[in-house]
Structure formats: C-alpha cells, structure tokens
Amino acid sequence: MSVKSGPATQEIEDVGIAIREGRPLNPANNYRIQFANGDLEFKPVTVPDPIPLGRQILAAGGVKPKAGVSLFAILASGDFEDVRLDEPFDLRGHGAERFIAFATDRDYKATVNGAQIEWGKRIISGAVLYALAEPGADEAVFLEVPGGTDRLIEPEDLVDLDELGIEHFITAPKPRSQIEIIVNARPRIVDGPDVTFEQIVQLAFPGAPEANVVFSMTYRHAKSKPHQGELGIGGVVTVKKGTIFNVTRTVQS
Template structure:
C-alpha cells in the first residue's frame, strides 16, 4: 500500500472487536482518560509510540509528573514507561489512563483495609486480591441498597467521597422459569439446567423440549435456546419459557 492509499486513521477498538491487526494508516486512534474514567479519543501517528507520545497526543506535558497505564483486555493494568516504545499492534490495549498524583486511595475488601496507588481499580484486580471460592463473586457494598456484583472487566472509580467497600459473597441470580421464580448460583445457565427447573426428573426419549428466553445479560438479549446451549442471566429478571412436547 503506497502513501496515497493509507487510511486517515485506524481505530484500536475496532481492530480489537473485529479480531484483526491494525491497518496501515496515517494515524491510530485510542482512548485516554486523565485521572478518571472519562475516556476521550486521541490520535497518534506511530503504531509503536513512546509512552510520552501517547500523553502528548492528549496535550499533556510528560514533564508535569504524569504516569501512564494501559488497560489490557483482561482488565489488568500495565505500566507504560514514558521513554520506552509501546507496541499498539501487540498489546491489545485500547484504553489508557494518565495519572498526576502521588495519593493513595483507601478501600476495604472483606473488612481488610487496602491502599491502592491509582484512582481506579479493575474488577480483575479485585478478584485476584479476593480469590473468591467457586460460586462466589466480588460485590460493591451499596449503603441502603442492594450490593452490586463487580464484573471482571469493569473499572471502578475510587475518587468518590467515602471509602469503597468490597465483599465476597455467594452468587445468586433470580430468574423466572415458566412464570415461577427460581434461583441459580452462576451467571451462565445451560439449556439442560433450565429444563430441570421447569420439568424436574427423568424424561422419556420421545419427550422434546423447546425454550425461549428474554432479558438476558448475554447478546442477543432474547431468542431461542437449544440443547447444549448456554446463556448469561442478569442478577434479576431473566425469563425462560419451556415447552414440553411428546413425540409419537
């Protein structure tokens, strides 16, 4: 591809979602936030920029004491050294956060007080610190409300007033099966599991089940589920309808 055929820019997020390599372009678009989760689109001309070039793309002066982290697809943080190259083609990172602070942020995890050197923390890191047992999740305590399940890939802002408190607890998901409330202990449910909730016990070989669902957490949020299939349910409110047919 010659210079005239270069794209104006390629987007790191698009490349990640489409599972492809970055295309030759005059610029590469990424997301950068300054000390919070307010990500803005930025452009850099080199697919292997120095860390300081990523800052400069956001009109930030590296001499002002900034540190920079990349948020990997796993939710882990990777420190980006300002004077070393960071290969956008290999890391799979779309989002970056620049910090200008030496403050520690307090949080509690199962009543143990922790100090974190960045104003945001990822669900992946919280799960790594908490090491919940099978069937457990990490929850953010909500005073006066329902504790919120923390997802592995999400980012949580620690700059809000007060101390964020996290706990590990048993996972429970409230679903509706054939108009009856049921509880399951995992986000992912199987076709066979829902059949047993609808029609418990053994079934003759000539009995066939069909199933529809709606208000699911996974995409698509509604549809049909077949034998061997799975779907991710919401914390509360995913609905299943199961029909039993006896074939002659």
C-alpha cells in the same frame, strides 16, 4: 533515539505481538501500541521510536500534551506506571503495549489483585474493574472491607474512589444466591446467577424425558447479554430476579 531504517528494517513492529512471543522488538520505522483516552477503549496507534517520550505517545493518540494530562503505561503485571511528558519510555524493556491518558489534575490510586492502578476519574465502573482484574468464569470482583464482609462489585456498579485511603479490589469465587425466575409462567427459585438449559428444562418438566421428546427454550430479561434470545442444549445464561423462560416440549413421531 529513532532506529534508522535499513535492509532488515520492517515498516511496523507490533509491540504487543513481540511481548506475547517473548522476543525483543525488531527494527522498524514505526511501533504499534494500544492507546486509550479516559477509559479502556484501546485503539492501535504508532510511534516512530522504540523509546518514545510521553508527549509522543499522547500525540500519537490524538491528545494534545498539556498541563493536567496524565499518561500511564499498563505493565504486564497490571501495575500502572506514570509516564512523564518529557520522559523516555523504553518499549523494549518495560513489556508494556497499553497506554491510557486522563485529562485531570488528580489521579486516584487503588489496587486490583495487588497491582497498583492510578485512575484519572473519581468514579470507576465495575465493567472497568472487571476488564482490569480479568476474573475467571466462576469469579467476581470484590472490594476489600477490612474487618467486615467484602463487597461484591457487579459490572454495572459504580465505585467512588474518593474515599479515605486506597481502595483494594480482588477476585474471588462468585457467591451463590437464590434468585426467583419465571418458568412457563410459574415462579421458581434457582441458585444463581448462572443457570443451564438442562436446569430450566427440569424446572419446566420434572423427571427423565422420553427418548422421542425434544425441548426448545426462549428467555428474556436476563442479566447477561443478549438480554433475550433462544437457549440450546448445553447453553448457560446469567439470570436476575424476574428473568422469564418459556420451554416448549415436542414429541417427535
């Protein structure tokens, strides 16, 4: 099934680039795909065939093909497609560049924004769900609760997939919540979780600033990363209960 090299054959064809450019794969000696083993830490690997077997993909990723190892292709739709060890997988026709393997004898099914995924571990982290769901800046991931209030999933949360039925995860606008922070040693309540440089300045020094006044700001114990640092004009930081801000007012001569 290998494509024979010839005058027009290139050394490596990147499957992901071909997909994003909306074109067929060029003839090549090797085809670059993205492979992860048990997580979403993808690394580039190459296979010598545009229609590799599942075991060839595993071998390229350094995983020994054996019983108890599952392999999935992540399609452009976000769906996980099972790839059998001796099943040819057409890289040209599926529009998939990412593959993930699990060493397990059980796969847990769930959906993320309607796309079916199969996860090889009982526990899935919020960080993985966010990577799969790709929510917008003002969105968060929720676990659907039929007949109840959908549960907000934070990136640091862990979710047990070994519940009755299939778990359904969706993205929706982030809820606004009131959070107590500390500004210049005084407690203040903000509508979180994101606050701006300008909001914090107003909490520290209410009113319109004079033209010759500048402000500088540091923070620590933030929810977002880095957890501490400096915040400048137009900056945004994600806070949690107890995040501390120090705002300095300087009058320029």
